Amino acid sequence: MTTSTLPRVERLLHSGPGGPTDPGLAGHVALHGSLAVPARHDPAWSEALLAEVAAAGLTGRGGGGFPAAAKWEALRRGGRRPVVVVNAMEGEPASAKDRALLAWSPHLVLDGAELVAALSGARSVVVCVADDRDASARAVRMAAAERSAAGTVREVTVQQPPARYVTGEESALVNWLSSGDARPVLRVDKSVPLRLGRRPVLVHNAETFAQVALIARHGATWFRGAGTGDAPGSTLVTVSGAVCTPGVVEVGLGTPVDEVVRRCGPTGPVSGYLVGGYGGAWLAPEQASTPLAPAPLARAGATLGVGIIVALPADSCGIAETARITRWMAGESAGQCGPCVYGLPAIADDLELLAGGRADPGAVGRIDERARSIVARGACRHPDGVARMVRSALAVFASDAAAHAAGRPCAGRHAPSVLAFPTSPALVGEAS
Ligand code: SF4
Numbered sequence: 001m002t003t004s005t006l007p008r009v010e011r012l013l014h015s016g017p018g019g020p021t022d023p024g025l026a027g028h029v030a031l032h033g034s035l036a037v038p039a040r041h042d043p044a045w046s047e048a049l050l051a052e053v054a055a056a057g058l059t060g061r062g063g064g065g066f067p068a069a070a071k072w073e074a075l076r077r078g079g080r081r082p083v084v085v086v087n088a089m090e091g092e093p094a095s096a097k098d099r100a101l102l103a104w105s106p107h108l109v110l111d112g113a114e115l116v117a118a119l120s121g122a123r124s125v126v127v128c129v130a131d132d133r134d135a136s137a138r139a140v141r142m143a144a145a146e147r148s149a150a151g152t153v154r155e156v157t158v159q160q161p162p163a164r165y166v167t168g169e170e171s172a173l174v175n176w177l178s179s180g181d182a183r184p185v186l187r188v189d190k191s192v193p194l195r196l197g198r199r200p201v202l203v204h205n206a207e208t209f210a211q212v213a214l215i216a217r218h219g220a221t222w223f224r225g226a227g228t229g230d231a232p233g234s235t236l237v238t239v240s241g242a243v244c245t246p247g248v249v250e251v252g253l254g255t256p257v258d259e260v261v262r263r264c265g266p267t268g269p270v271s272g273y274l275v276g277g278y279g280g281a282w283l284a285p286e287q288a289s290t291p292l293a294p295a296p297l298a299r300a301g302a303t304l305g306v307g308i309i310v311a312l313p314a315d316s317c318g319i320a321e322t323a324r325i326t327r328w329m330a331g332e333s334a335g336q337c338g339p340c341v342y343g344l345p346a347i348a349d350d351l352e353l354l355a356g357g358r359a360d361p362g363a364v365g366r367i368d369e370r371a372r373s374i375v376a377r378g379a380c381r382h383p384d385g386v387a388r389m390v391r392s393a394l395a396v397f398a399s400d401a402a403a404h405a406a407g408r409p410c411a412g413r414h415a416p417s418v419l420a421f422p423t424s425p426a427l428v429g430e431a432s
Pocket of ligand 1: 166183184185332333334335336337338339340341377378379380381382383
């Protein structure tokens with residue numbers, strides 16, 4: 001096993017002397033220090049926090065990568081008191097960071113939510129946890145009860161939308177909170193805030209709130225002590241596949257992909273890295289030194305997504321794994337736009353035939369063409385992510401795809417999948 005040369009970064013998942021468990025409110029304060037949050041709107045305090053987060057260069061950790069401070073500015077222009085929503089849905093099956101954060105540091109997430117609520121004038125915080133994540137929901141409820149007993153003035157409620165991939169999409173989440181329908185909504189202008197009734201809604205990923213809590217305590221300069229100039233701070237990454245210790249690690253943004261994998265103890269040769277999740281992209285072994293940060297990943301045709309790396313063992317089949325992801329993602333769509341209703345199932349059909357060595361000679365070209373044609377044609381970006389992942393697979397596993405297309409599929413197609421595929425509940429139900 002190779003030893004990691006990566007310096008440890010322990011900010012969000014700093015577990016303290018008691019080990020990696022939620023230390024409770026008193027333990028949390030002992031670990032991170034106390035936090036002063038004004039009970040009422042305080043313009044000077046709000047401006048100072050906004051300026052500090054802007055100087056830190058914090059971007060959303062939920063996949064969009066939008067500057068957090070700019071999102072708050074847009075909201076403040078709306079005038080009305082907003083509702084703050086913590087998105088801990090974690091619909092990406094290969095991600096475990098929200099679960100880890102809520103299990104180890106629920107108070108850090110709630111600190112951040114309370115700070116953002118105070119800054120924006122919100123009186124309540126809604127934490128959304130998928131309905132198959134009862135342990136996470138319990139951890140938040142217990143933490144919220146502790147804070148309430150300690151005198152916190154802002155109400156925290158936990159909601160549990162259906163555990164589907166698309167439910168974590170911002171407009172789907174707000175749609176569910178409003179109507180019980182967890183399907184995404186077409187947004188022509190994304191700078192216009194989503195609304196719950198007449199109130200604008202501010203949604204951030206759970207990790208983003210936790211980062212705000214750290215910036216409020218330690219400042220922008222400290223935050224920039226990790227990461228790079230263009231991509232400051234640390235981030236949580238879920239690593240799985242060909243590693244001895246799969247799980248969530250915290251690294252500085254810009255850490256090379258192979259360094260992150262080394263932290264988890266590689267088990268052997270790898271034929272590719274799925275980066276960013278099921279709507280991310282495959283990287284070839286030669287691209288393993290790509291820094292895990294938005295710009296370098298974009299140049300490599302990939303995306304940071306919610307911070308996922310799956311190292312594919314060399315004896316697995318990248319084409320078969322891609323077919324499995326595509327079929328699952330086709331089933332996870334909201335079923336309301338052409339690219340998802342027709343495009344994704346057709347691509348999955350061809351990929352499955354290709355994986356089994358039963359595809360016709362035109363299959364590879366057809367898969368590529370279909371993947372190109374569905375981009376930017378849905379109400380949300382669900383099909384775009386799958387298209388990127390599929391096209392990257394055809395590039396990274398090009399020689400495998402050619403052999404499969406020629407009727408010589410590899411033995412790896414029979415290997416057990418290294419990926420997780422949960423079952424899917426209905427998207428439309430009652431909001432709790
Ligand atoms: S693009 Fe797909 S997932 Fe997104 S709203 Fe349309 S059908 Fe649903």
